[in-house]
Amino acid sequence: MKITRIHLENFRQHRNLEIELDNSRSSFTILKGRNGAGKTNLLKAITWVMTGKLAKDESKFDLVSLVSISAAKAAAKGEIIEVLVRLDIDLGSSGMAQIERSARFVKSGDGIQDLDVSGTNLSVMSLEDKSRGYQKEPNPDLWLEKIFPDRFSHYFLFDGEHLHKFFKDTEAAFVKKAVLEIANIDQLEKLVEHLGIVNQNLVKEIGSIAGVKGEELRKDYEFVEKKIESIVEELKQKEVSRVELDEQLTQARDKMGDIAAIQKDIALRNQFEGIAQSASNRGQEARKELNSWAFKVGPALMLSAQIGAIELEIETARTKKVLPPPYKPEALEELLSQAVCICGRDLEPNSDSCKHVESLLAKFAGLSEIGTLLSELQQPLQYVKARIDGSPETLQSTQERIKSALSDESKAMEQLSVIKQKLAGHDDAQISFIAKKHDEAKKALESLILQIGSLERQLEDQRERLALIRKDIENEATSKEKSREALQRQRFAEATLNTARGMYENFSDQVREKVAEELNEEFQSMIWKKNFFKPVQIDDDYRVLVSPKKFDVEWRNALSAGETACLAFAFSLTLSNVAGFSYPMVVDSPLGRLDSEVKEFVSSVLAKALESEIDSEGKQILLLMTDSEYDADVADALAHMKPKVWEIVFDEENAESRLGAIK
Amino acid sequence: MKANATIVARGIASADCDPAIKKCLLALFNFELENTNIKNPQYKEKYRDVIELNASNWIEDSSGKK
Numbered sequence: 001m002k003i004t005r006i007h008l009e010n011f012r013q014h015r016n017l018e019i020e021l022d023n024s025r026s027s028f029t030i031l032k033g034r035n036g037a038g039k040t041n042l043l044k045a046i047t048w049v050m051t052g053k054l055a056k057d058e059s060k061f062d063l064v065s066l067v068s069i070s071a072a073k074a075a076a077k078g079e080i081i082e083v084l085v086r087l088d089i090d091l092g093s094s095g096m097a098q099i100e101r102s103a104r105f106v107k108s109g110d111g112i113q114d115l116d117v118s119g120t121n122l123s124v125m126s127l128e129d130k131s132r133g134y135q136k137e138p139n140p141d142l143w144l145e146k147i148f149p150d151r152f153s154h155y156f157l158f159d160g161e162h163l164h165k166f167f168k169d170t171e172a173a174f175v176k177k178a179v180l181e182i183a184n185i186d187q188l189e190k191l192v193e194h195l196g197i198v199n200q201n202l203v204k205e206i207g208s209i210a211g212v213k214g215e216e217l218r219k220d221y222e223f224v225e226k227k228i229e230s231i232v233e234e235l236k237q238k239e240v241s242r243v244e245l246d247e248q249l250t251q252a253r254d255k256m257g258d259i260a261a262i263q264k265d266i267a268l269r270n271q272f273e274g275i276a277q278s279a280s281n282r283g284q285e286a287r288k289e290l291n292s293w294a295f296k297v298g299p300a301l302m303l304s305a306q307i308g309a310i311e312l313e314i315e316t317a318r319t320k321k322v323l324p325p326p327y328k329p330e331a332l333e334e335l336l337s338q339a340v341c342i343c344g345r346d347l348e349p350n351s352d353s354c355k356h357v358e359s360l361l362a363k364f365a366g367l368s369e370i371g372t373l374l375s376e377l378q379q380p381l382q383y384v385k386a387r388i389d390g391s392p393e394t395l396q397s398t399q400e401r402i403k404s405a406l407s408d409e410s411k412a413m414e415q416l417s418v419i420k421q422k423l424a425g426h427d428d429a430q431i432s433f434i435a436k437k438h439d440e441a442k443k444a445l446e447s448l449i450l451q452i453g454s455l456e457r458q459l460e461d462q463r464e465r466l467a468l469i470r471k472d473i474e475n476e477a478t479s480k481e482k483s484r485e486a487l488q489r490q491r492f493a494e495a496t497l498n499t500a501r502g503m504y505e506n507f508s509d510q511v512r513e514k515v516a517e518e519l520n521e522e523f524q525s526m527i528w529k530k531n532f533f534k535p536v537q538i539d540d541d542y543r544v545l546v547s548p549k550k551f552d553v554e555w556r557n558a559l560s561a562g563e564t565a566c567l568a569f570a571f572s573l574t575l576s577n578v579a580g581f582s583y584p585m586v587v588d589s590p591l592g593r594l595d596s597e598v599k600e601f602v603s604s605v606l607a608k609a610l611e612s613e614i615d616s617e618g619k620q621i622l623l624l625m626t627d628s629e630y631d632a633d634v635a636d637a638l639a640h641m642k643p644k645v646w647e648i649v650f651d652e653e654n655a656e657s658r659l660g661a662i663k
Numbered sequence: 664m665k666a667n668a669t670i671v672a673r674g675i676a677s678a679d680c681d682p683a684i685k686k687c688l689l690a691l692f693n694f695e696l697e698n699t700n701i702k703n704p705q706y707k708e709k710y711r712d713v714i715e716l717n718a719s720n721w722i723e724d725s726s727g728k729k
Binding site: 183184185187188190191194195197198201202488489492493495496499500503506507511 | 670671674675678680681683684687688691692695696706707710711714715717718719721
């Protein structure tokens, strides 16, 4: 089965949209557009025409919400607006068909919301024999249900954003319906149910014709029957609550898992805050040292040219003998008065040596003030020079320390920013609230399980009681000639019921196992961890189970987003394979929740699914993707499948979507 | 496996059970198939008729089976 044309009129932002899809063996179309361009509403339009719902969980909705705003605005009071979706489909060897669902509205006022529903319609025109042309199907609902069972719909027309919900326990009932739909086992199930009711009626019928006692027994039978009905009803409700609570508990557990992750992140945040702080301290310390170094050495460095000039001046002064000797004149005078030479020898008064010293003293007696000052500068100059000479090493090492501290701080801050982003919006109150919810759900579930157990025991007791009454009715009937025939009828009905029940159990087990087997083959062909998982199972409660080989635990919740997507796509393909029908797959945001590296992989899986040789008709896939989903890598991965790519754009001025150029 | 309605129908036809039960089951199954999408089908009357029609050809043994 393939969709060859989609035609929309006044459906939300699609005022008038027509898309031609090819019906080749591998029909692959991509419709890309920005958020709000109308992709999801296109999926809803297709789902509406095929099922009457907008989505699996959107069966109740306001019809007025379907009307295009621009159409409602443009219409005059009293004018009729028709919302219409039409699909042309190719049924392969079964011919062609045109399915059209419409809703009409009358504009009752001037506002765009002033619309009254005047009628809805579903029509199917089928073409089985070309010579006879298109024929109107007398019962379009029945035709549609046969050609595209409602129970299958959400495994083929779905929103990729909801893929993760596909195999939750709450979905098991849908899996059961979809699986049992195959081979019409659901009809056998209905047969068993109806036969059971008719059988009970036959028992009562016997009672009513088996005399006074028989009539009393019939009343007892009816009483117990009603009691059983009420217990079964109560059990059903409790079971629904149990599944809901179970789901709540799983969610709370998931969140508890998140809390553990949050706590880990908090510890990491603290650690990185410490690292960043320590690096910042080291940096500050090094900067302080640099400042102090600059304060000490800076002026000297600034004065280094002047210092050189002073040195030169000192040297010149020495050469010109305007500089005092290394010994101060006072020291020489002291030596002279004590008659001791510089070398320690005695100086004979009036000796040549003594005269030499006296002449020296006389010579330098008139030293200039500048000369003295220059002489005094020599020592500090040497000190400053020493500092300047060692300063490049000090500067380099301090700078290195600052650089390293800055780098450490920046790395820590980067990590910190990531963690802080992850931790954004969490607080202690929220965490304790989730923990409280978890405990409450756990307690409620425990109490509910006890109640269910008690109800099940009551049900068993009542069923035993019913069987005893039935036996009494039969005994009573045996003794009455006229009720023997009724008894024979009832026993026949019971034998038929038992046979049917046995067949139902046998067939449903066979199909369930077959679906699981095929699902496993499809799933394993899609994932890269070929040896990691045990074969996929569908258990008695129709839960799809995937467990790793190494651990005897259910791993379903731990499947990655990519693997969950694979499991969902595999399930859709399996249903097609096992049912022997090829349904078109229309997926909105197929890669929406996937990481960029998984996107490419899932794209190739989809492309592979398209190549799947499941039947002579081949597959049809229509993907509705945003620009970010259909990126260069995804386009590359899908290129060899030669998809037909359309662009859907939203015209803000007219509040309408239209198809852009074919790429 | 290409499953379809014939699996159940074939299963009933080839079942090792009393011919009257087999006939009854096939008739009821066909009724269910034909009325798959009809709301509130008048199944009680139909079932009773089919049961009545086939019950007379059924011979019960002491264990309740033929």
